[in-house]
Amino acid sequence: MKKIVKLEGLCCANCAAKIEEGVKKLSGVESASLSFMTQRLTMEVQEDKTDEILEAARKLANKIEPEAEFKVVR
C-alpha cells in the first residue's frame, strides 16, 4: 500500500537523506523515497503494518529533524 507523508518545514537536505535511509530500514517498508524539494515521503508499505510504520517514521523524523511537521497526506 502506498503512503504519502508531507514533512512540512523540512529544511536540511542532509537530514532528508538520513530520514529516507532510516525509513527504508523499518520493517514492513518495501520502498521509501523522501524528496527534499517537495518535502514528500512516499512509502510502499505492508498493509497490516501501516499504523506501526507511520508511527515509527514519525518518531524517526522527529528525532532527525524536529522542526519538520509530520503530516499524513494519504
Next chain:
Amino acid sequence: MTKKQKKMIIRLLISALFFAIGMLFEGRTSWYLVPFIISYLAAGYDVPLRAVRSMKNGQVFDENFLMTIATFGAIAIGAMEEAVGVMLFYQIGELFNDYAVNKSRKSITELMDINPEYANLLRDGKEEKVDPYEVEVGDTIVVKPGEKVPLDGVVIKGASELDTKALTGESMPAEVKEGNDIISGSINLNGVLEIQVTKLFDDSTVAKILELVENASSRKAKAETFITRFARVYTPAVVVLALLLAVIPPLLFGGNWNTWIYRALSFLVVSCPCALVISVPLSFFGGLGAASSHGILLKGSNYLESMASLGTVVFDKTGTLTTGKFKVTDIEAVTGSKEELLKLAAYGEYHSNHPIALSVKEAYGEPLDKTMIGHVEETAGFGIRSELFLDGETREISVGNMRLMEQLSISVPENQSVIGTTLYVSEGTTYLGSITISDTVREDVPIALKGLKRAGVKKLVMLTGDKPEVGQAVGKALGLDEVHGGLLPGDKVHKVEELLKNQPEGTMLAFVGDGINDAPVLARADVGIAMGGIGSDAAVEAADIVIMTDEPSKLTDIILIARKTMKIVKQNIAFAIGVKVVILILSAMGIATMWAAVFGDVGVSVLAILNAVRALKYKIKD
C-alpha cells in the same frame, strides 16, 4: 519571505553590527569581547541548543553539532573573531539556502497551480459550491470566467476560450463550444460554461497530473543518491581527520597545540555537507520545473539523467509522427481544375460515410446540395457511379479505386502513390484525374527530427503496423535512419528489445508513442515517452515522460533541459568537492585560515545554489 526568515535577517543585522564594533575595538581594549559575544549570540544562540538536542536524539555529525564544536573550539584557543565570523556567515548561508529552496518550491507550485478548490454544482437549477470530490458522473457544473475547470466533461451550454497553459505549455487560448470535450485544470477565460461531468475527480486529468507531478521527485537520479551517500562518508571522515590533526602533531612531534587545533577547527567548518546535498536536488527540481512549464511532465529526475545521454529515439508512426487523420494530400486533374475534380468527387461520394469519402468532402469544404444528385449505384470494393445535375447538365461520374476503372475499361496513367489511398474519377469513359488521401505527417516533425539530430541523437527509428512499403516511403520522406513496417503490437516490443541490445554502452533508448496500444513498448524502453497525454490515462500511467501537447519537437527541448540540468549538477558536485578538498589541504598545511574554511562552507553553498537555480530557466529557441 517567511516570518522566520525576517526574524533571522534582523538577528543577522544586529550580529553584523556588533561584529564590526568588536573588530574595531579588538586589541585596543579587553572589552572587545563583549560586542563579539553579543554578535555570536545574536547570530547563533540556537545552534548549540539544537546541537544538544540532536545529541540527545543520538544524531552526531549534524551541522549544528559541527558548528558548535568549531566555534567553541575557536573561542577556547582565543580566536574570538573567527568564532563569531564562522557563526555569522554560517547563519547567512543557511538563510540564503532556506530562501532559495523556498522560492524554488513556490515557483514550481505556482507553475502547477491547477488544483481546483471547488466546483459549482448545478442542482435543481441552483448553483452550489461543493468539493470537486463530491461531484458524480453525469452531474452538471457551471464554470465562470476566471475559474478553473474542476472536472473533465462535455460542454452542454455556452462557449468560451480556455487557458491551458499550465497543462500544455501552450499560450494560445483554446476555443470551446457546445459538444466539445473539456479537460480539468484549464482556466475559463470569458464565457460561462455548463459542463456535464464525465469523470470522477480522482479519474480526472487534473488529479492524474497532480499525482504525477507530486511524485516526480520520488524517483531519484543517480547523481542525487551519489551525493547523499558521499555526504554520509565525507562528514565523518573529515571529522576524524580533524581529530587526528588536532592531536597527533602536538603529541608526537611537539607541535603547538593552538596551531593544530586551529587547523582542525577549519576542517570542521568545511566538513558541513549541506552545500553539496542541497544543490543537487535543487538543480534536478529546477529541471523538472523547467520541463513542466513547457508542457513536459517527467516522472522522476532519473529520466533527466537518461534524456541527457539519449542515443536512439524510436517512434511509433501513426498518431505520433503522423496525425492519424486522413486528408487529401494530392490531386491530379487531367482536364479542368483541381477544384472541379474535388467537387465532382465530393458529390460522387455524397452518400458514403467511409473515412476516405469523408476526407474528400472535408477537403471540398463547401456544403453539398442534395438536389443535384440523381441515381446512385454503389459497388462495394469498387466505388460509386452517380448521376449528377451540375450547372444545368447531367453528368455520369464514377469515383472509385483502380478496379472500378478497369471494370469501366478506362485506362489510367500509372500514378500509384505508395503512401495513402488513391481515388480515381471519370466521367462516362473519360478519365478525369485522381485524388490521393493519406495520413498526414505532423507539422513540426521535420523540425523535431532535425533538432534531435542536432542534439546528438545518433539513430532515429520508426516502427509501424502499416505495410512496410508505406513505412519506408514515410521514413524516407522524413529522413529517418531505420524503418520497420508490418509490425503487430507484440512485434514492436521485440524490435525495441533488439535495438536495446545493439545500443552503444552508456547511451539510452527512448520510445515515443501516443500511449494507445503501446504501453508494453513504453515500459520496455529505457525511457517511455507518451505524446498528447491529455485525456489518455493509459499514456500517463505507462509512460515515464508525458508530452502534454501534440508536438514531437518538444523532445529536443527535454534533451536540452536535461543536458543543462546535468551540466549544472556536475559543475556543482565538482566545484563543491574540489573547493572543499583544496581548502582542507591548505588548512592542514596552515596556509588557509579559518576564513577560507568559511568560504569553503558558506561561499560554496551560495554559489552552488545560485548555479542550481539556473536549471529552472529554459527558453525554447526559435
